[in-house]
Amino acid sequence: NAGVTQTPKFQVLKTGQSMTLQCAQDMNHEYMSWYRQDPGMGLRLIHYSVGAGITDQGEVPNGYNVSRSTTEDFPLRLLSAAPSQTSVYFCASRSGELEQYFGPGTRLTVT
Amino acid sequence: AQSVTQPDIHITVSEGASLELRCNYSYGATPYLFWYVQSPGQGLQLLLKYFSGDTLVQGIKGFEAEFKRSQSSFNLRKPSVHWSDAAEYFCAVGPGGYQKVTFGTGTKLQVIP
Numbered sequence: 001n002a003g004v005t006q007t008p009k010f011q012v013l014k015t016g017q018s019m020t021l022q023c024a025q026d027m028n029h030e031y032m033s034w035y036r037q038d039p040g041m042g043l044r045l046i047h048y049s050v051g052a053g054i055t056d057q058g059e060v061p062n063g064y065n066v067s068r069s070t071t072e073d074f075p076l077r078l079l080s081a082a083p084s085q086t087s088v089y090f091c092a093s094r095s096g097e098l099e100q101y102f103g104p105g106t107r108l109t110v111t
Numbered sequence: 112a113q114s115v116t117q118p119d120i121h122i123t124v125s126e127g128a129s130l131e132l133r134c135n136y137s138y139g140a141t142p143y144l145f146w147y148v149q150s151p152g153q154g155l156q157l158l159l160k161y162f163s164g165d166t167l168v169q170g171i172k173g174f175e176a177e178f179k180r181s182q183s184s185f186n187l188r189k190p191s192v193h194w195s196d197a198a199e200y201f202c203a204v205g206p207g208g209y210q211k212v213t214f215g216t217g218t219k220l221q222v223i224p
Contacts, residue, residue, distance in 0.1 A: 040216060041216060042215055044214075045211055099145060099160050100155075102155040102156075105153075105154050
């Protein structure tokens with residue numbers, strides 16, 4: 001099992017550009033989520049999904065879109081990047097009440 | 112709404128000394144509680160979790176945590192810290208099932224020789 005994989009590991013964007021952060025898991029987990037991590041803020045939930053075709057907003061959803069067409073994949077889209085979106089992004093998955101498994105993260109810089 | 116407080120932003124301990132990291136939570140019912148560790152440049156790894164039963168929970172790498180309902184706390188402990196324990200530690204709380212998990216702001220542990 002590869003677990004949770006994320007691509008790319010690093011990305012630099014200019015303000016206004018768009019991009020998609022990829023996340024995939026091979027554990028057949030129903031629940032997937034995206035967090036951003038900023039110094040002193042811990043992890044904040046952006047969006048989550050409880051199954052294919054079902055997504056919902058977390059604490060900080062503005063500026064981000066998600067979709068869940070398959071159980072395995074949960075991409076995060078930035079439609080028009082802003083410097084405030086400079087952060088480290090983590091994808092996670094879990095099955096029901098079990099613990100979450102985290103990907104290695106994507107470090108995004110928006111200039 | 113659920114919340115987690117980790118009052119210590121940064122802690123420094125000597126190698127071989129004992130460690131206690133504090134975590135206080137707010138949740139109306141019995142929560143699901145977690146401790147995660149994050150090494151520099153890495154993702155988060157689960158150390159231990161509490162769902163129900165014995166309030167003293169054993170985890171990986173020699174860590175343990177005790178759930179104290181009366182104090183709304185879930186403090187992480189280790190009797191003897193190793194240099195490799197230097198990392199950031201996150202406490203998290205959730206209601207279970209497919210509900211959202213809320214993370215604390217983290218405690219950064221420095222280990223000095």
